[in-house]
Amino acid sequence: MTEAPSRRADTRARIIDAAARLLQEDGPAAVTTRGVAEAAGVQAPAIYRLFGDKDGLLEAVAEHVMATHVFAKAAIVRAASEDEVDPLDDLRAGWQTQIEFGVANPALFRLFSDPDRVLRSPAARSGRRVLESRVHRVAESGRLRVSERRAVDLIQAAGIGTIQTLLATPPEDRDPALAETMFEAVLRQILVDAPGGTAGGSTATAVAFRAIAPGLTALTEGERRLLTEWLDRVIAGG
Numbered sequence: 245m246t247e248a249p250s251r252r253a254d255t256r257a258r259i260i261d262a263a264a265r266l267l268q269e270d271g272p273a274a275v276t277t278r279g280v281a282e283a284a285g286v287q288a289p290a291i292y293r294l295f296g297d298k299d300g301l302l303e304a305v306a307e308h309v310m311a312t313h314v315f316a317k318a319a320i321v322r323a324a325s326e327d328e329v330d331p332l333d334d335l336r337a338g339w340q341t342q343i344e345f346g347v348a349n350p351a352l353f354r355l356f357s358d359p360d361r362v363l364r365s366p367a368a369r370s371g372r373r374v375l376e377s378r379v380h381r382v383a384e385s386g387r388l389r390v391s392e393r394r395a396v397d398l399i400q401a402a403g404i405g406t407i408q409t410l411l412a413t414p415p416e417d418r419d420p421a422l423a424e425t426m427f428e429a430v431l432r433q434i435l436v437d438a439p440g441g442t443a444g445g446s447t448a449t450a451v452a453f454r455a456i457a458p459g460l461t462a463l464t465e466g467e468r469r470l471l472t473e474w475l476d477r478v479i480a481g482g
Contacts, residue, residue, distance in 0.1 A: 310367035346407035
């Protein structure tokens with residue numbers, strides 16, 4: 245009774261791995277039912293049975309690759325927290341990793357640039373949570389002068405735009421400093437101590453307090469909710 249599900253899972257994994265290789269090497273056009281079946285060593289009907297059609301297969305491939313990438317990033321964030329790596333250094337490293345991944349995997353990046361796909365993707369949601377964890381550590385350090393959500397949105401938007409710009413430019417014409425320059429521009433908007441940043445000191449204190457407020461167990465749950473509501477209003481006003 246357990247062999248059939250096991251074989252099915254093995255076949256599914258082989259198909260996804262084969263399709264991922266074709267996608268990365270030759271783009272979405274290479275991910276044909278026939279090509280994937282030959283690369284995976286299966287019959288074409290198996291693809292229709294497991295994924296429905298080519299679009300279903302592409303969805304599964306994108307989700308698998310992104311989930312693997314996000315899992316690795318999450319492990320790095322946990323290690324950075326445990327080793328007390330400077331939160332800003334960790335955030336910068338995460339930015340660079342994401343830019344490099346997007347540029348190295350243009351087909352996958354374009355698949356995940358579809359807002360509808362992102363909304364229903366567990367891997368995309370997990371990826372955002374990784375970024376939220378990094379930003380949360382910056383907030384706890386007292387250096388964030390905007391809300392955590394706004395910081396995450398700004399970083400994510402800047403990252404997507406940077407990757408799109410680089411992919412739309414011939415490799416020989418790309419600005420090697422573009423990603424770093426964009427990251428510094430974002431930092432000037434979200435950090436108190438970013439180069440050129442002079443405002444937001446009191447707001448940064450409120451943001452830092454907001455970051456730790458949910459863990460103040462000396463307060464009741466209702467008191468914590470009220471406190472975070474007050475702090476959210478202070479941050480929004482700042």
